[in-house]
Amino acid sequence: MSAVIDDHTHTADDHHHGPAKGFMRWVLTTNHKDIGTMYLWFSFAMFLTGGLMAMVIRSELFQPGLQIVDPEFFNQMTTLHGLIMVFGAVMPAFVGLANWMVPMMIGAPDMAMPRMNNWSFWILPFAFFILISSLFMEGGAPNFGWTFYAPLSTTYAPPSVTFFILSVHMMGISSIMGAINIIATILNLRAPGMTMMKMPLFVWTWLITAFLLIAVMPVLAGVVTMMLMDIHFGTSFFNAGGGGDPVLFQHVFWFFGHPEVYIMILPAFGAVSAIIPTFSRKPLFGYTSMVYATASIAFLSFIVWAHHMFTVGMPLTGELFFMYATMLIAVPTGVKVFNWVTTMYRGALTFETPMLFAIAFVILFTIGGFSGLMLAIAPSDFQYHDTYFVVAHFHYVLVPGAIFGIYAGIYYWLPKWTGHMYDELLGKTHFWLSFIGMNLAFFPMHFVGLAGMPRRIPDYALQFANFNMISSVGAFLFGATQLLFLFIVIKTIINGKKASAQVWDGAEGLEWTLPSPPPYHTFSTPPDIK
Amino acid sequence: MLLGDKPKLIAAVSTLLACGSVYGEWGYNLPQGVTEVSRSIYDLHMTIFWICVVIGIVVFGVMFWSMLMHRKSLGAKPAAFHENTLIEVIWTAIPFLILVSMAVPATQTLIKVYDTKESDIDIQITGYQWKWHYKYLADDVGFFSNLSTPKAEIANEEPKGDHYLLEVDEPMVVPVNKKIRFLITANDVIHSWWVPDLAVKKDAIPGFINEAWTKIEEPGIYRGQCAELCGKDHGFMPIVVEAKSEEDYQTWLVAKKEAAAKERELRDKVWTQEELYSRGEKIYNKNCAACHQPNGEGVPPVFPAIKGSEIATGEPQKHIAVVVNGVQGTAMQAFGKQLSEVDIAAVITYQRNAWGNNTGDQVVPMDIVKFNEAGQ
Numbered sequence: 001m002s003a004v005i006d007d008h009t010h011t012a013d014d015h016h017h018g019p020a021k022g023f024m025r026w027v028l029t030t031n032h033k034d035i036g037t038m039y040l041w042f043s044f045a046m047f048l049t050g051g052l053m054a055m056v057i058r059s060e061l062f063q064p065g066l067q068i069v070d071p072e073f074f075n076q077m078t079t080l081h082g083l084i085m086v087f088g089a090v091m092p093a094f095v096g097l098a099n100w101m102v103p104m105m106i107g108a109p110d111m112a113m114p115r116m117n118n119w120s121f122w123i124l125p126f127a128f129f130i131l132i133s134s135l136f137m138e139g140g141a142p143n144f145g146w147t148f149y150a151p152l153s154t155t156y157a158p159p160s161v162t163f164f165i166l167s168v169h170m171m172g173i174s175s176i177m178g179a180i181n182i183i184a185t186i187l188n189l190r191a192p193g194m195t196m197m198k199m200p201l202f203v204w205t206w207l208i209t210a211f212l213l214i215a216v217m218p219v220l221a222g223v224v225t226m227m228l229m230d231i232h233f234g235t236s237f238f239n240a241g242g243g244g245d246p247v248l249f250q251h252v253f254w255f256f257g258h259p260e261v262y263i264m265i266l267p268a269f270g271a272v273s274a275i276i277p278t279f280s281r282k283p284l285f286g287y288t289s290m291v292y293a294t295a296s297i298a299f300l301s302f303i304v305w306a307h308h309m310f311t312v313g314m315p316l317t318g319e320l321f322f323m324y325a326t327m328l329i330a331v332p333t334g335v336k337v338f339n340w341v342t343t344m345y346r347g348a349l350t351f352e353t354p355m356l357f358a359i360a361f362v363i364l365f366t367i368g369g370f371s372g373l374m375l376a377i378a379p380s381d382f383q384y385h386d387t388y389f390v391v392a393h394f395h396y397v398l399v400p401g402a403i404f405g406i407y408a409g410i411y412y413w414l415p416k417w418t419g420h421m422y423d424e425l426l427g428k429t430h431f432w433l434s435f436i437g438m439n440l441a442f443f444p445m446h447f448v449g450l451a452g453m454p455r456r457i458p459d460y461a462l463q464f465a466n467f468n469m470i471s472s473v474g475a476f477l478f479g480a481t482q483l484l485f486l487f488i489v490i491k492t493i494i495n496g497k498k499a500s501a502q503v504w505d506g507a508e509g510l511e512w513t514l515p516s517p518p519p520y521h522t523f524s525t526p527p528d529i530k
Numbered sequence: 531m532l533l534g535d536k537p538k539l540i541a542a543v544s545t546l547l548a549c550g551s552v553y554g555e556w557g558y559n560l561p562q563g564v565t566e567v568s569r570s571i572y573d574l575h576m577t578i579f580w581i582c583v584v585i586g587i588v589v590f591g592v593m594f595w596s597m598l599m600h601r602k603s604l605g606a607k608p609a610a611f612h613e614n615t616l617i618e619v620i621w622t623a624i625p626f627l628i629l630v631s632m633a634v635p636a637t638q639t640l641i642k643v644y645d646t647k648e649s650d651i652d653i654q655i656t657g658y659q660w661k662w663h664y665k666y667l668a669d670d671v672g673f674f675s676n677l678s679t680p681k682a683e684i685a686n687e688e689p690k691g692d693h694y695l696l697e698v699d700e701p702m703v704v705p706v707n708k709k710i711r712f713l714i715t716a717n718d719v720i721h722s723w724w725v726p727d728l729a730v731k732k733d734a735i736p737g738f739i740n741e742a743w744t745k746i747e748e749p750g751i752y753r754g755q756c757a758e759l760c761g762k763d764h765g766f767m768p769i770v771v772e773a774k775s776e777e778d779y780q781t782w783l784v785a786k787k788e789a790a791a792k793e794r795e796l797r798d799k800v801w802t803q804e805e806l807y808s809r810g811e812k813i814y815n816k817n818c819a820a821c822h823q824p825n826g827e828g829v830p831p832v833f834p835a836i837k838g839s840e841i842a843t844g845e846p847q848k849h850i851a852v853v854v855n856g857v858q859g860t861a862m863q864a865f866g867k868q869l870s871e872v873d874i875a876a877v878i879t880y881q882r883n884a885w886g887n888n889t890g891d892q893v894v895p896m897d898i899v900k901f902n903e904a905g906q
Contacts, residue, residue, distance in 0.1 A: 064694065065686040071762045072829065139831050145759045151736065152719040152761060156659075156861050158832055240737020246720055247735060281602070283612040311722060311757075312733045313740035316644045320637060327629045334625045335618070341593050342617075346609040348602040359597070363590060370582035377632065379567075379639040380575045382731045383560055386722060386757040451557025452726045454757045457765030459684060461695045463557045 019520060027122070030114035031520060032099045035121050037417075039096030040410070042124060044486070046088030047403075049132070051479050053081040058441075058475040061468050066459055074458035075143035076135065082146025086264065087171045088128050090402045094267040095120075095178050097409050098206045100417060102182060104511040104518065105200045107191025107527045112184035120177035127170035134160035145456060147257065150238035150249040154230045161231065165224045172217040179213035182206055191510075193529030197291070200509050201284065202409075204291050205270030208298045212259045212266075215302070219256040223249065247312050254305035262301045264398060265365075266294060268405025269336060272358045274509065275412050276340050279355035280347030281506040286339040293332035293339075300329045310381045319378045326376035330369065337366055352504075353427030357408035360400055360435055368396030371446065386456075389449025395442045399478075407434075407485070414489070415503045419517035420496025426488045433481040440474025561726050564748045564773070568729035570639045578632055585628075643729075646741040649711030651704065657714075657721030657734035657756065658868070659861065660763035660820060664702045667713075671786045674868065675700050676816055677766045684766075696753040701770035705779035706746050714740045718863060719761060725754035725771055733758060746773040761861070763820050796872045797895045803879070806892060810880025813873045818881075821861060826885040832861060837885040846891055849878055850901050871898040 019025045019034065029035060056077045060068045069077070099117070103110055111117045134141040139158035142148065153161060186207045190199070199207075226249075229235040236242025238249045269290075277284045284290065306314060306322040314322075340362050349355070371393040375381050384390060407430075415421050444467035449455075453464045460468065499516040510529075514522055562572045600606040654665040658674075665672035678699045682688040691697070704710050714723055716734035723742075724731035732742040746752075754769040774782065815824060818836075822828045826837035836842045841849050853874055856864035865874060878893040 064690060066684055067686065071765060075759070075762065075764075143761075149720055149759070152759065156719050156761060240735075246737070280596075280600075281608040282610070285612050286614075286618055287612070289618050311731050312735065313738070316640065319640060319644075323636065323640075324633060327633060330629060331622060331625050335622055337589060338621045341589060341596070343612075344596040345592060345600070346606075346611075347596065347600050348606040348608040349597060349600050350602045351597075359593070362593070366586065366589065370586065373582065373632075374575065374578050377574060377578060377636045379571050379636060379643055379729075380578070382643070383571055383575070383726060383729055385731055386724075447556070447558035450560045452561070452754070454724070454755050454765075456759045457755075459695060459765050461693070462690060466556050467558075 028118070030110070030118050032103050032111045032114070032117065033417075033518070033520065035111075035117050036096045036099030036101075038121055039092045039099060042121070043089050043091075043093035043096060046084050046092070046128060048482065048486075050081050050084035050089055051482060053077045053084070054475060055479050057081060058472040060458055061460070062472040063469065064460055064462055064465050069458070071458045072140060072143060075145075075456070076141040078456050079142045079145055079148075080131070080135070083131065083142075084128070085398075086146065086260070087168075088124075090264045090398065090406070091175065092124060093406045094206075094209070094264075094402075095175075095182075097202075097267065097271065097406070097413075098178075098182055101413065101511060102185055102203055102206060103189070104514065104522060105203050105509055106186065106189065106194050107510050107523045107529065108185060108189035109521060109523050111181050112189055113181050116177050117181050120174045120181065123170050123174040123177075127167045127174065130163050130170070131167040134163050137163070147253060148227075149253075150227060150230070150246050154227050154238055157231070162228065165228050168224045169221055172221045175213050176217050179210035179217075182210040183214070186210075191523065191526035191529055197288070198529065200270070201273035201287070201290055201294075202267065202270030205266040205273075205294050208294050209263050209266045212263050212298055212301065216256040216259045216263075219252060220260075223252040223256065226252070247309070250309050250312060251306065254308045255302075257308065258305040259298070259301040261394070261397070262297060264402045265405070266298070268361065268402050268409075269294060271405050271409035271412070272340065272361050274507075275354045275358040275408050276343050276362075278412070278504050278507040279350050279352060279358075280344050281349075282343060282347040283508075284339070285342040286335075289335055290339055293335040296332040297329060300325065300332070304329065307376060307378075307381070310378045311385050323376060323378040327373065330373050330376075333369055337362060337369075352411075353422070353424060353431055354408045354412035356428065356431045356435075357404045357411065360431070361404045361408060364396055364400030364404070364438075368393055368401060371396065384449065386454055387449040388445040388453045388455055391455050392442050392445035392449055395445070399438050399442065404434075407431075410489075412504075413511070414492060415496075415499035416511055416514075416516050416518065418493050418496065419499055419515075420492045421499045421503075422488055422492040422496055426484065426491070430481060430484050430488060433484070434478055437474050437476075437478030437481055441471050441478055442474070444468075444470045444474075563727045563729050564746050564750065564752065565728055565744050566747075567639070567643055567744070568727060570635075570642065571729045574635055574639055577635070581628065581632065643742075646711055646743045648709065649743060650708040651710045652713060653702065653704070653710060654713045654715070655702075655723050655734065657716035657718075657723065657760070657767075658863065659718050659761050660756070660767040662702075662721075662723070662756075662767065662769060663717075663868070666783070669783055669787070671783065671790065673700050673786075675702065675770070677768055679766075693753065695766065696755070696768045696770070698768055698770045701751070701772045703772045703774060703779060703782050704746065705776045706749050706773045708776075709743060709745045712742045712744070714742060718861070720758050721756050721760045721767070722758035723754075723769060724757040725752050725769055727752040727754075728771065731757055746771075749773050749775060766820075793870055793872070797870070797899070801872075801875075801892075801894055803883075803892050806876045806879040806894070807883060809873070810876035810878070811884070813869065813877040814880050814884075817865065817869065818877065826881070826887075836881050837887060839887075842881050842887050843889055846878070846882070846893055846897070847901070849882065850874070850893065850898060853878055854898065854901060854905075866902065871895040871902075874898050 060074055137160040141160055142164045144153040186203060226237040230237050236244040238244050238246050273284055304322060304326045307326040375384055375393060411427055448464045448467045453460055501515050502512050510527060560572055560575050562569055652667040654667055656663040662675045675698045678697045679695050683690045714732050714734045716736045721734040723734055728744045730742045730744050732740045750773055752771045756764055756767040821833035822836050828835040841852055854866035856862045872895045875893045875895045875898050882889045882891045
């Protein structure tokens with residue numbers, strides 16, 4: 001994706017002028033920009049794959065009755081849709097943004113461990129090849145939901161579950177290596193004068209995210225290994241008949257799973273915290289409190305996991321603890337939203353595509369936060385749990401949260417990466433169609449959920465029919481619109497207008513001091529930090 | 531459009547509208563329900579919803595004000611402020627106080643939900659793939675509750691009924707105004723027993739027993755569904771609770787006990803091949819066909835075929851063992867605990883003679899009784 005420019009200003013003894021040519025460039029590259037580019041393309045490919053599965057789900061749910069797929073395949077679709085979107089689309093997209101932007105934002109020449117960086121990317125395509133190939137295995141793909149609760153995912157699982165476990169291990173290794181690299185880069189490779197409290201928020205949020213990843217990916221690896229042992233080696237971690245406990249699975253899974261949802265949102269907070277000030281032409285309000293709020297959210301994410309399990313039969317005191325802890329998350333999250341809003345207040349606003357996505361992010365993520373607060377109330381959660389209300393909630397935090405955050409970041413930095421401006425009219429079209437499609441798809445899910453529709457069912461009672469049809473229409477619109485984005489990116493690379501180094505008149509940060517596109521190697525000598 | 535087309539247009543529109551009304555009302559909110567707990571959860575839900583709405587109006591109000599009034603195109607000049615400790619403290623403290631005000635009623639309701647003491651009736655609920663079993667612990671009454679929606683409705687071959695997917699062959703029957711305690715567990719994977727009108731949702735976990743309770747105030751039929759993904763037919767295991775007056779409940783209980791006694795007598799009756807076969811076909815379609823399919827071909831490899839299988843055409847004793855004890859480590863359940871000896875004998879006879887498995891074998895109830903005795 002990046003156009004490549006040889007930088008001839010290097011000294012004579014520097015042999016690494018530019019990238020190798022051809023396919024091997026991408027296989028062997030240790031350059032953070034190349035690897036960032038590959039992460040972003042890979043993630044988009046996975047986004048379309050997972051999206052296609054969502055289209056299958058929404059087609060089946062378009063009307064009551066079984067029309068298109070049988071329940072067995074429907075369950076495989078919901079499972080793979082979730083796994084691919086979480087591990088294949090959202091997480092790699094953020095790592096791609098981090099690869100591109102973190103070294104450029106802190107004045108580093110590259111990532112701290114470039115060879116490992118290459119590895120952490122190249123593991124991913126193989127992991128997902130294994131996962132998706134399970135669709136063609138005897139017995140079908142994993143069909144137990146992306147949360148793979150035991151014993152449905154152990155004793156009662158199709159044989160392909162072993163491949164699923166291998167694939168999750170590989171994703172975990174990739175994430176852990178990526179996280180180590182990001183931490184090492186941020187802590188060690190900052191240009192002189194770039195103190196921690198001068199770092200852009202995107203760098204801060206990624207630093208915290210990377211610590212979350214290192215803390216919880218091994219937990220995920222642990223839980224899938226326990227499954228493997230239960231399936232193949234005669235242990236009974238999750239089998240009550242052998243002295244184990246199926247609920248143990250949920251505790252371990254959600255100890256990973258809850259920080260995971262913040263892994264999928266914190267870097268978006270960072271991107272939005274760069275974009276809103278730029279297009280408000282006003283510095284970010286409350287930088288320090290933004291850093292502390294992010295850290296508090298990360299800390300709280302470790303002590304709220306059982307709010308996903310209010311109905312498993314915890315003791316009353318357990319319910320109360322997890323309810324109160326979960327409600328507390330609203331405080332730092334509120335601080336972040338208030339800060340963004342105050343940044344916009346009395347600014348001089350313009351509404352280019354990145355800003356549109358960022359504003360939609362703030363509004364819709366806040367709505368997702370409201371439903372999150374409702375879900376935190378344990379007694380009410382007895383009614384919401386495992387219904388479409390939950391589906392609406394997490395799609396409101398993940399689609400306009402994670403995905404709109406990523407889109408905002410891509411539109412914001414794409415001119416920097418490619419040296420070309422994207423087509424503003426097409427970008428805005430992409431935004432508005434996504435915005436309408438997304439709300440049409442997910443808002444009605446609140447209603448059917450409250451009215452009593454459980455999640456993960458291929459067919460439903462008649463009183464849910466109207467809203468489901470609207471949801472499906474919205475989902476088709478949203479899905480189709482993402483092809484427009486592919487077109488916009490290709491058009492930008494091929495024949496977009498030349499972009500200036502500054503690109504956006506209000507933008508601040510080291511990345512804008514570099515030419516667009518930046519040379520293959522940047523900051524070989526550290527920049528001066530004001 | 532020509533004027534002459536108007537009647538056609540009206541017809542088209544009214545057909546569309548009629549289609550819409552076939553789908554019933556647009557449910558969009560939690561039901562208030564029929565118990566004290568369900569009403570207080572509903573109130574909690576609405577209170578927090580309205581608090582969120584008010585916060586939303588304030589926050590989004592400031593945002594939209596900025597977007598409308600502070601546009602660069604209107605000549606807005608950006609201010610330079612970027613810090614204010616006082617305001618940061620205020621907007622940390624106020625949300626915290628709002629949260630405390632939410633936590634108080636939530637805690638009160640939760641304590642009520644958790645008070646399972648002093649029940650009048652105890653019912654054990656067991657989740658199976660994909661049906662529920664209800665056992666009235668004090669009265670020696672127990673039965674399975676299966677989806678009763680015809681396959682043809684699901685396959686869109688017949689118009690769907692009013693309670694499509696929310697109807698069962700035998701509902702749970704309970705009296706009103708009695709505290710009923712549910713002891714909830716599962717036989718295979720995790721299920722979750724949920725009836726919105728009672729505001730009861732509790733996971734059914736194999737090997738563990740969870741408690742929940744309800745006290746229904748109005749007679750009526752209340753419908754729910756399994757809420758935890760439990761495999762292929764997760765979407766097809768509804769729950770129906772019928773709340774009756776105390777007398778009606780007692781009448782039902784007596785009838786239920788008499789029917790059970792009659793079932794037991796069947797064991798000693800002399801059965802003909804035809805009787806066993808036709809009874810077995812019904813049992814098969816109710817209990818086996820979900821996995822092994824009505825045509826006996828299964829969905830290999832998870833759900834193997836019975837048609838032409840070694841077990842269904844070989845030694846009858848092995849066939850009985852598989853049905854009675856299940857197969858460890860697979861989805862095959864131990865039906866010895868679920869079905870009577872008569873039904874097991876019938877279903878085995880059916881399987882050994884249907885779909886070209888023409889073994890001519892006849893397995894009678896006494897064979898199962900002997901098998902069970904030998905096993906002990």
